[in-house]
Amino acid sequence: MSTTARALILIDVQQEYFEGPLAIQYPPRDESILRIAAAIDAATAAGIPVAVVQHSSGSGAPVFDPDTSAFELHPEVARRAQPSWKGVVKQYGSVFAGTELEAWLREQGVDTVTLVGYMTNNCVIASAAGAEELGIDVEVLSDATGAINLENAAGSVDAKTVHTTLMALLDSNFAAVATTASWTQALTDGTALPKDDLVSSATRGAGRG
Numbered sequence: 001m002s003t004t005a006r007a008l009i010l011i012d013v014q015q016e017y018f019e020g021p022l023a024i025q026y027p028p029r030d031e032s033i034l035r036i037a038a039a040i041d042a043a044t045a046a047g048i049p050v051a052v053v054q055h056s057s058g059s060g061a062p063v064f065d066p067d068t069s070a071f072e073l074h075p076e077v078a079r080r081a082q083p084s085w086k087g088v089v090k091q092y093g094s095v096f097a098g099t100e101l102e103a104w105l106r107e108q109g110v111d112t113v114t115l116v117g118y119m120t121n122n123c124v125i126a127s128a129a130g131a132e133e134l135g136i137d138v139e140v141l142s143d144a145t146g147a148i149n150l151e152n153a154a155g156s157v158d159a160k161t162v163h164t165t166l167m168a169l170l171d172s173n174f175a176a177v178a179t180t181a182s183w184t185q186a187l188t189d190g191t192a193l194p195k196d197d198l199v200s201s202a203t204r205g206a207g208r209g
Helices: 029-046 101-108 120-132 159-174 180-189 198-208
Strands: 006-011 050-055 086-090 112-118 137-146 150-152 155-157 176-178
Touching: 006 029, 006 101, 006 120, 029 050, 029 112, 029 137, 029 180, 050 101, 086 101, 112 120, 120 137, 120 159, 137 159, 137 180, 159 176, 159 198, 176 180
Parallel strands: 006 050, 006 112, 050 086, 112 137, 137 176
Antiparallel strands: 150 155
16 A cells, blocks of 8 residues: 555636636646546545645736736635635745745645646646655646647747647656546555656657657
């Protein structure tokens, strides 16, 4: 049996990601929010701690203005909120940067965080990378996260490519990547999720050439 001590981290499941230029494109946001809700329900049933993170860019900012409705949690999260949840407001990509989250996790005896929420291409990957130097293991739920289409001076890429590429990247080093259903089963079984490694991923990748 695994001795994994998990916490579920809800990253920026805010209304900002459901309309406007930051609206999540892949997986479809109406589907990923249901997977996030399912993860919350599974965590609640298993009695594992939950932290809910919201991003703030400050009053008057064009996005993530805490004085607007776009800052608010999605209703699927808000209606499940419990007094025991740890509330965190962040200003950077990583959930650990400039917050008390790490200290809270240590108090809870947590050694593994399960990341769900938005966006794959910003706060999810930043948080997964940030956990490495803290010695905290990471799980990422591929169907309970999401990305957007991107275009800038360096090029353009669709949300599906962004998301699936980053899931492969994360699983090669920074996190164990799984679906919400697989993670829920791991909770029931009391087991850790399987995680790949960079050398194995690179070896298989080289074989494709």
